[in-house]
Amino acid sequence: MAFDTQEPFPVMRPAVREAYGPANLSGEPIFAGGFINFGYWRGINLNAPLSEADRIRSQQDLYRCIWDAAAPMEELRLLEVGCGLGMGCALALRERSPAEVTGMDIHSAQLSRAQEAHAALLEQVPGRLRFVQGAAELMPFADAEFDVVVSVEAAQHFPDLGAFAAETARVLRPGGRVAIASFFTAGGDAPSRGADLSRLLDTFANGLDIARPVTALTDALTASGLSGVRVESLGPQVWAGWDAWLSRLCAPDSWARNFLRAYERRILDYYLITAQRQ
Template sequence: MSTPEIMTAFSTGLAAINLDEDAPTRRGPEAERLKRASATIYDLAVERASGHELWNWGMHDQEVADEVERLLPGFGRFGTDGFSEQLYFQALRGVPAEFAEHAGRTVLEVGCGPGEGLNFLSRLLPETRFIGLDLSERAVRRANALLSRGDQLRFVHGDAEQLPFDDGAVDLVINVESSHTYPDLGRFLQEVARVLRPGGHFTHIDVFTRQRSAHFQRLATSTAGLEPVHEVDLSEQVRAAIRRRMAPDSHFHRALARERMSPLARRIAAHSRTVMFGGVFAGYRPDRTIRLLHRLGVVPWMRGLPMRSYRQHVAVRR
């Protein structure tokens, strides 16, 4: 498929699974098209990545930031703005266990992308084994080339709906800002329950449309072996991070200014990345230049899906 065809397949597939009231699950050829499009888009994103600035929409909560600062002083001063790290820390922080209890355990992240989030967590827990899995082969190759460290941190290629691990193989499953692209969310949750050992936890963070949230809630209470522990609405903390990134003097804009491109190209890049990393969710509206370029057919509007909330769900394997 050409790039426009890939983008169309991806956006159409996402709309189908996130906006359908009655039948959000997709299987067969339709699901495979979405997965192929998703993998290709993330392959391209990895190839074009210039650094480690943004891994996800991020969150900002001063209490969380202070906790991370005590553990890793200066974590948000060198190469990132610290908001993506806070979100990953929240994924771990939400699990009902002390940090010391993770020593010697195996943690699996499904949808790890280029691996920066898992690499960050591995610095917090050096005695824990981490495995990252992603549908993008290029993301996995990049992560293994740049970040892997023997048994402590490694990355594998795989499908969230068909995890390549034995039953009860891991102690904790992490899933951050990824599952809204899965055609069969129920199959994913079944796989999570299968690979978790009894007593192990699942910590899930994602952005939701109204329809997808209702679908997730139904599955969360009906997936055999998984028992919900608690749910946290992170919407305001996520919006706070996005708004800080949108500020003119932010790390995001300073990093963009260092890229070699024309002023107009930089403006377009800022628009597209702002939308991609949650700008609309936080109230972003394109300026007059971008609106004019859209009317001329130069820049897509990129409104995205009508996301209502950003939430964390934690469950235990019984």
Template sequence: MPDTTGGAEHSAVVERQFGAQAGAYLTSQVHAQGAEFAQLRERVAQIDAARVLDLGCGAGHVSFQLADLAAEVVAYDLSPRMLDVVSEAAGDRGFDNIRAVQGVAESLPFADESFDVVCSRFSAHHWRDVGLALREARRVLKPGGLAAFIDVAASEQPLLDSFLQTVEMLRDTSHVRDYSVSEWTRYVGEAGLSVTASSRQRLRLDFETWIARMRTPNVMRDAIRHLQTQVGQEVRDAFEIDDDGSFTTDMLVLWASREHV
């Protein structure tokens, strides 16, 4: 029998970190805006009566972007409080085709081949088992279906990778890992999905709002700032670290499909 203790503990950490801040994620400009939304809308608009899974929906920004183009959007997240925010905002915006469902990415309560589109944005770095979650995403995707994975991307260089993972964990104890492009490609392929395209964007993060959104304790905040001042110039240049702690990181937009058998 598989050991689920660790998964339950991690889920509790994620809910503790995000549940109380659900409203902050609804109003976060980092989460509400992005060039990738136009790409998502263009692709979903080409699918007749699409059924969409917003996997790890957070405050529902992907769901809200696609609701007017889809027959149904399932907003799926671990946090019940996040889903309450999504349901309330969907009602306020007149989206009666958004349905909120609670659960973990590694065990989707949906039938095989039940979605035309699976999207995940800024969620995968919290998944305890990214390989299993991606296999689940493939399972519920129809043959020929579209998958889109959008997340902060780690560097292929160990030094830069170590810095990013460290500041992410100090800020948010539910963080698991930001994956590099090569890691994403391998995991997606192993899950049985075919990568069709990928692109990178640069994501600018204002330090104070980035910290406030997660209610990072002062001791962790100070540790991040100290680390930023102590790293070498190579790291400072790569992340464009400002004197106030604001920085820039890479973001990956990866498109994949489930091939027809």
């Protein structure tokens, strides 16, 4: 078996199945390096022509930002929910010295790609890296199995944030921390936000991304018993750089360029959310 799997788990939504299966977003040029995130662009000169190395650094830096917010990871057990190709898991092993890293994803195709991409690393660090199939709403792990849980640009896909929060609280040990980065609607729970985003962005129109306010997640984390829930906007470090990179690959009137426009209109923002289990 290429990776651990445990069933049953919730049925994958069709748009998610397509994007991370046949479409294989991890292989698209806009996600150079296979990380599949918009990037954290602080310290990168957006006024100069951006290189593929800049793009990869931006995606790595988003992970570093999330890890810094979560906790020191030396000799701890780390879970990434929605690990995709596993690039963040591998980077964590190289840079943060955790005892163990588990990458979990709902999509078997992504996990097969992750297993192939990191075959050499899996041999080099036996027992310290594994890939597991599972859903954010029903994680195939024991209670209190992890010290740190992170999720990087995946929560916008999760259909049930309450179940995700409850499962996160369950698999964290007492004192463990969670850090989540994703994009949510801005300006409260205005009914028009979802319609606005569907008009601007194909990923909301086709159901890949779900329009919800960040309070939908923070309230769920609090209801699950986690404490110290905090929210920080990463918008200033994300949207301008993402759009500058897209300008190399997409026409000015293409739908993808509307992410920055949605942010500027205060319809959408990018957030970092942290909490702790008591």
